[in-house]
Amino acid sequence: MQLSDEYSQVINIVKVLCMFGVIYIHASAVPYVDCSPAMLYYQQFITRVLTSFAVPGFFMCSGFLYFLNFNGLESYKVKSISRLKSLVVPYLFWGAFNLLITWFIQDVLDFAHLFGAGNMKLIRDFTFVDFINSFWGVRDGAPFLSTMWFLRDLIVCMVITPQLYLLLKGKYGKVILGIILVLCLMRLSFFHIAVSSIFWFSLGAFIAIHHINVFAKINKCKKNIFAVGLVFTLMYSLVYTENSEMRPIFYSILQMVTIVVLFINILLLAMLLVGTKWGDRLAKLSLASYFIYLIHEPYMGYVLQLFIRLVKLVSPFSLFPAFISLIPIVFPIVIILVCLGIFKIMKKSFPKILSFVVGGKV
Template sequence: MQITPEISCRIKLLRLPLIVGIVTIHSSINSVGYADKFFQTLVAGTWGGSCVAFLFMLSGFLFFRNFNLSLNSYKEKLQSRFWTLLVPYLFWNLALLTLVLIVINVPATSGIIQGHYKKYIGDYSFANFIDCLTGYKSLYPIAFHFWYVRDLMAMVILSPVFLLIARKIPYLGIALFATPWLLDFQIGFSIQWLGPLFFYLGCLIAVQKLDLTWLDRQRSAIIGIYLGMALVLAITQTADIKTFQHQLECCTRVMGTAAIWCASDLVSGKLEKACFKFSGLAFFVYAIHEPTVTVFKEVFNKLSKPSNSITVIVYYLLTIILATLITLAVGSFLQRYTPKFFQTITGARG
């Protein structure tokens, strides 16, 4: 499937906003009241979650638009993803592991490492080291947000299966991937069913050459329905109403991906220019936003522990804004003064 200049521009425009959506998820702060819990749920649990789904779908679309069932094509894709996925994945997980080991073994800083990171340093065995890199026991690698890249690499390896399904039973394939996700089906180990489904949807769009202009013609309805579903989902999650909550969340993710695509055509002015200007830094922001957001949350907590919803919301928004701005600044510096290094650690996305 050929990418038109319009589609290419919209994909480029969306890169940074999608990553900021992920930042909103990891910037969440323990709530102290209904208002801040609802606000964080609405932002992170609805928009942020839809951004993750959209990224999987976009990855599938870009992968399969020029992929065919031949050994040469498969080898080329694996070689390409070795540099764009595996190398950055190993670099950032090893870098964070090294940082944690240094900090935890220096008496003056050992108390900083808590929670998620501390549990990975229970011992120095080879099995624990492999778990830090893969998350085979802990579900997530030590750079836990890289579970997305890890799962994406697994789907790249299985890409011929996705392509065969998209060619032979394209719409039955949606049911095959969506059913375990909707039913929250669990087997011996935890699987993020969201990834395979949206990766497959991206594959389906590319293989079947689906007309994306249909979404633009229904823009108002799609965005309106999504906002309504997002509000209902946020209310049910804030109130901890379990009945059909997971199914509503799944449906909101699907509608959210369509709404994100539709909304991308509405961005203009300074915001549009900023999205284009910093699109090459999106992966760097993704890679380094954690533990950056954790540091800001700890700093705010030390300065003044939030005691009301307004304070929590302010801290939450400040964490998102400051983490994004600082990672963009650091990324811009590296991109300018160490271009080869920057390209290596970001998978040549700069």
């Protein structure tokens, strides 16, 4: 299956939108303020419901691209070497860099109590085992730099691609995918690796392996896609909860369907943007958006906490809800622009360093 230039640009735009969606996930003010029911719904609608496609969408794109034109062992060698550079190197670098920065904050600046680092063992007290665990699962199953769980799971998916290829390519491929889906609905994980990560990656892989032209299918029913997306988004928003004990099987199914529907909407949006000025701009941000994902946390969380404290001090009480309501919309845009500015400075002044930390040519 060959991708045309048009559909290659569609995939690039989708990856950028998924990465930006991740930034919006981390823009919720809920952990730092007492919210009314209306404010809670509003914050969760923007930072959890509308963005629910982001991480699964990138897993699907990764699985699809990995198995696009896959020809067995030789492809596995070539693609694995490529992913070693683009995934493993950034994963190790940013994990180590964050440990260093956290140590600096804790010991040099003595600000551990401000940033919540005092809830964990201080870096200076880490044992060798603690340092190893910090790259795998030390924060409720996530690495020390918690946003890196996504890269960790993606690396594991890459490791098991030969097995996935054999299972999904065979006559029982749909059955295997269905079994992974059931395990995903059960919210299982093994050694901190969520089955949901493997499912979304496998779904993208299945589409590529069996040469399913999703673009043509979307074009056939594009008139109704946005309307269906709106309906499922509203349904999901009305039942959304972060309490894992209040998620029956119906909730899990609705969540999965909503993610798929939203991702199809993002695909259609990208298809409509191809050839436009905005589409060209977004497609060119593919590597920059990866850099933004790698660098934005935990600093985005630090800045958000400080900003909310500052707003509490200087804003009239009556205006505080208005400021808080702007955070999930404006704050991610500011973070994206700042990180994009850092990317452009590094690209101009330190291209080799930038190439190393993002695992690719700039």
